[in-house]
Amino acid sequence: MALVDLANPTRFLNFTERALPWLAAATIFAFAIGIGQALFVAPDDYQQGATVKIMFIHVPSAWLGMFCWSLMSVAALGTLVWRHPLADVAAKTAAPIGAAFTFLCLFTGSMWGRPMWGTYWQWDARLTSVLVMFIMYLGLIALWRSVEDPARAGRAAAILTLVGAVNLPIIKFSVDWWNTLHQPASVFRLGGPTIHPSILAPLFAMAIAFTLLFLTLHLAAMRNEILRRRVRGMLLLRARAQESRAGG
Amino acid sequence: MELGPHAIFIVAAYGAAAVIVASLIAWVVLDFRAQKRMLGDLEAHGVTRRSAGVKEHA
Numbered sequence: 584m585a586l587v588d589l590a591n592p593t594r595f596l597n598f599t600e601r602a603l604p605w606l607a608a609a610t611i612f613a614f615a616i617g618i619g620q621a622l623f624v625a626p627d628d629y630q631q632g633a634t635v636k637i638m639f640i641h642v643p644s645a646w647l648g649m650f651c652w653s654l655m656s657v658a659a660l661g662t663l664v665w666r667h668p669l670a671d672v673a674a675k676t677a678a679p680i681g682a683a684f685t686f687l688c689l690f691t692g693s694m695w696g697r698p699m700w701g702t703y704w705q706w707d708a709r710l711t712s713v714l715v716m717f718i719m720y721l722g723l724i725a726l727w728r729s730v731e732d733p734a735r736a737g738r739a740a741a742i743l744t745l746v747g748a749v750n751l752p753i754i755k756f757s758v759d760w761w762n763t764l765h766q767p768a769s770v771f772r773l774g775g776p777t778i779h780p781s782i783l784a785p786l787f788a789m790a791i792a793f794t795l796l797f798l799t800l801h802l803a804a805m806r807n808e809i810l811r812r813r814v815r816g817m818l819l820l821r822a823r824a825q826e827s828r829a830g831g
Numbered sequence: 832m833e834l835g836p837h838a839i840f841i842v843a844a845y846g847a848a849a850v851i852v853a854s855l856i857a858w859v860v861l862d863f864r865a866q867k868r869m870l871g872d873l874e875a876h877g878v879t880r881r882s883a884g885v886k887e888h889a
Binding site: 622623627632633634636637640679680683684686687690691695697698796804806807810811813814816817821 | 836837838
């Protein structure tokens with residue numbers, strides 16, 4: 584099946600039916616390896632002790648929170664420029680998942696910050712910009728819920744999503760541009776990672792597991808949204824038929 | 832596995848991750864069942880996705 588065929592919702596539903604069991608199995612397998620490595624193989628950090636284990640959840644959650652907004656931004660272009668039939672479905676269903684991962688990033692960061700920094704929260708540039716992203720996720724979800732027509736809601740949300748994308752480089756480079764309590768980039772940076780391979784390997788294992796989880800949840804949520812729009816269409820059809828019978 | 836003096840923070844972080852992931856899974860599973868049930872109900876009442884297909888069985 585060509586990728587372009589997935590633009591057809593019925594073909595997309597057939598694809599999800601076949602792909603979801605495999606993706607779910609791969610996610611479970613990846614988490615078994617990732618959690619095993621994170622909790623039982625990775626050594627304690629020489630300064631942070633066992634609290635470094637929080638990083639194996641915190642960092643993948645942060646990456647996914649940002650990846651999800653990036654994906655929604657591409658989908659927003661798909662809605663506004665190419666009018667792709669599944670673009671706003673993809674964006675709408677990614678938002679709650681992105682919000683959940685961003686919340687998890689903030690919460691686990693707080694749990695890590697208290698023992699290491701001596702505080703649960705600090706209004707520094709990195710933490711604040713991630714909090715702004717979380718609030719924007721909530722705003723997008725509220726926007727989709729407040730507009731009845733999915734097409735109109737999709738276009739409005741696409742504009743807000745593209746405006747919010749400005750925050751992504753701010754989050755990424757906040758630790759370089761401002762003096763923050765949050766540490767600078769230590770994985771994706773010029774000159775290579777500064778993390779020891781014994782801790783980096785479990786981090787990548789968990790990142791793969793979280794990414795597979797995201798793909799599984801997103802595909803399933805997109806399938807649900809397509810079904811919801813079919814239900815809506817059928818309800819409208821029934822209402823029109825009842826109205827014309829009553830009028831005639 | 833020794834979690835040291837800050838075990839409570841590590842357990843809270845992993846616990847929150849478990850709750851959030853479980854909630855997301857429950858959300859997609861329950862939503863799927865709800866949409867399938869509504870589609871089934873509508874089709875049982877003769878409503879189809881094609882404009883010609885509205886035949887209410889009462």
